[in-house]
Amino acid sequence: MDYFELYHPGLSVDCVIFGFHDNELKVLLLKMKNSKQWAVPGGFVKKQEDVDDAAIRVLKERTNIEDIYLRQFHLFGQKNRSDDSYVDSLVQDHVIREDMDSWFRQRFITVGYFALVEFSKVTPSPDQNSERCEWVPLTNIPDLILDHQEIINEALKALRNKLRFGPVGKNLLPPKFTMTELRTLYETILGEELDRRNFQRKMLSFGILDKLDETRKGGAHKAPFLYSFNEEKYNQKLIKGFDTIW
Amino acid sequence: MDYFELYHPGLSVDCVIFGFHDNELKVLLLKMKNSKQWAVPGGFVKKQEDVDDAAIRVLKERTNIEDIYLRQFHLFGQKNRSDDSYVDSLVQDHVIREDMDSWFRQRFITVGYFALVEFSKVTPSPDQNSERCEWVPLTNIPDLILDHQEIINEALKALRNKLRFGPVGKNLLPPKFTMTELRTLYETILGEELDRRNFQRKMLSFGILDKLDETRKGGAHKAPFLYSFNEEKYNQKLIKGFDTIW
Missing domain, CATH: 3.90.79.10 (Nucleoside Triphosphate Pyrophosphohydrolase)
Structure with a gap:
């Protein structure tokens, strides 16, 4: 060749x-x-x-x-x-x-x-x-x-920037997930802890999640609800971004 | 050659x-x-x-x-x-x-x-x-x-994205400018009108502007104050971005 x-x-x-x-x-x-x-x-x-x-x-x-x-x-x-x-x-x-x-x-x-x-x-x-x-x-x-x-470092920076103004979770998570799993993903990408309540409030305010009628069973705690991304709204935010400061 | x-x-x-x-x-x-x-x-x-x-x-x-x-x-x-x-x-x-x-x-x-x-x-x-x-x-x-x-179109998109999460004005404006001139720049880049009061409030909240002890003379209206970018704080925001949603 x-x-x-x-x-x-x-x-x-x-x-x-x-x-x-x-x-x-x-x-x-x-x-x-x-x-x-x-x-x-x-x-x-x-x-x-x-x-x-x-x-x-x-x-x-x-x-x-x-x-x-x-x-x-x-x-x-x-x-x-x-x-x-x-x-x-x-x-x-x-x-x-x-x-x-x-x-x-x-x-x-x-x-x-x-x-x-x-x-x-x-x-x-x-x-x-x-x-x-x-x-x-x-x-x-x-x-x-x-x-x-360096290529990996720059890729991580680019991923963090994406997270700042649009949704990214859908491609990294299985179709159904708990709010804690979603927050853990964000914490892991950003490399910092996020406030549990604030995260949930903000994430729900974007309107990109559907709360399912199912819970995750098997844990020691009260079974948490499962969520999935709303395909249509997620894709809208992917294009338009979250509400910007201007 | x-x-x-x-x-x-x-x-x-x-x-x-x-x-x-x-x-x-x-x-x-x-x-x-x-x-x-x-x-x-x-x-x-x-x-x-x-x-x-x-x-x-x-x-x-x-x-x-x-x-x-x-x-x-x-x-x-x-x-x-x-x-x-x-x-x-x-x-x-x-x-x-x-x-x-x-x-x-x-x-x-x-x-x-x-x-x-x-x-x-x-x-x-x-x-x-x-x-x-x-x-x-x-x-x-x-x-x-x-x-x-297409290259110009994509460049404009990239510039708009920059505006969404960090400052850009310094490179496009002369060293001293009025709040209206700054807002007009942002409106022009974004291609949309911005609320005068909201813009001023948000822009001042970033702490990147110094209000000067000078006004722009010569207009029909009350002479507006001049501003300049605070080099140090501007550069900080350039690296860290405006406060993010997370």
């Missing part, structure tokens, strides 16, 4: 895939072959492919799901993102074949995307350069290649 | 430069040589240059100012952004020389930046492919090349 023939030169996409599980925010990472380092799933952009479609393709290959909430958040364009010693190590560790050497020695800019997925729906699949594909808690990220730690 | 030698392949930057003048939001546009079409200022990225630095360079060349408020807002990566007929017309209109033909026939992705500048400080300068460089009101944009109309 001739990479130069098939792909847009000097361009890649990298996807930070967020999932919520065990009250933790996790990202899907690849363990590189013959190396201790990990990487954010990514790939190249075909010459006849929109850049956004390349990201959708990579996500489908790694998670085996489609229709993912996916947003471009930043272009990483620093000239020293990579260097020859990095490619040397890839060749030495047999992560890439020698005949791909000149492709990988190009300067690459990469388009960062973040995705929000429902944890249970994902079947992680490694790519040709990796031996494992796993969910890793954000609090316990291993050593990553290149600027991938 | 060998473009392939000097520049990163298939990559450009385009800068939507916003200024505020005569109660209107304007953008700086280039009139293409021998063509009726206009373009957003842009350029290529040198092999040894960060992508952000390429945007800074383009802006300095077109506006003759440095230290501009500049933000990446979107990567335009559609495969059909350009086509051969577009390059044919560039060659035919002598906008580009024939020996640059193969460079321009590449598929280009472009990184969109928007800039906020103080109108009076800018000295517009055309580039080698254009005959004029002018401020054009957003309400009166002429026919533009490629997807440049």
Whole structure:
């Protein structure tokens, strides 16, 4: 396969895939072959492919799901993102074949995307350069290649910003959830505790939740009510945002 | 000059430069040589240059100012952004020389930046492919090349979003301004009228303004007080945003 023939030169996409599980925010990472380092799933952009479609393709290959909430958040364009010693190590560790050497020695800019997925729906699949594909808690990220730690940091910032002016929960939670589960998700993303009553009041005021006629059974406490997102109103807020200050 | 030698392949930057003048939001546009079409200022990225630095360079060349408020807002990566007929017309209109033909026939992705500048400080300068460089009101944009109309639309969306959760006025206004001038700027960006009292109350509540001991003289009405942005508090809000809903 001739990479130069098939792909847009000097361009890649990298996807930070967020999932919520065990009250933790996790990202899907690849363990590189013959190396201790990990990487954010990514790939190249075909010459006849929109850049956004390349990201959708990579996500489908790694998670085996489609229709993912996916947003471009930043272009990483620093000239020293990579260097020859990095490619040397890839060749030495047999992560890439020698005949791909000149492709990988190009300067690459990469388009960062973040995705929000429902944890249970994902079947992680490694790519040709990796031996494992796993969910890793954000609090316990291993050593990553290149600027991938920065890419994750920026993705988290972008996700927090989204939370500030529109809804995000729907893509990360199962269809039915308690108010506590929703608040825990928000607390986890924001990295801070939120007041239980204030959160419930504000969240209900947006009108995006339907209170169901069901409760979550099995806990020690009084069984809490279940909620689901009201599809129509949620999508309206997704476009218009919560009421703005102006 | 060998473009392939000097520049990163298939990559450009385009800068939507916003200024505020005569109660209107304007953008700086280039009139293409021998063509009726206009373009957003842009350029290529040198092999040894960060992508952000390429945007800074383009802006300095077109506006003759440095230290501009500049933000990446979107990567335009559609495969059909350009086509051969577009390059044919560039060659035919002598906008580009024939020996640059193969460079321009590449598929280009472009990184969109928007800039906020103080109108009076800018000295517009055309580039080698254009005959004029002018401020054009957003309400009166002429026919533009490629997807440049979409690039402007997306830049405006990004600017409006900025306004929703942080301050933006400082880069668009002169150092001293009245509350009415500030409100007019916000109304113009948002494209809607704002309540005079509410605006003043909210704006003052952010604590980013210093009320000066001076008034604007010369009007028919009682001379209004002048304000300036408090540098330190403004910059804090720029980083932290206005108080969020959570």
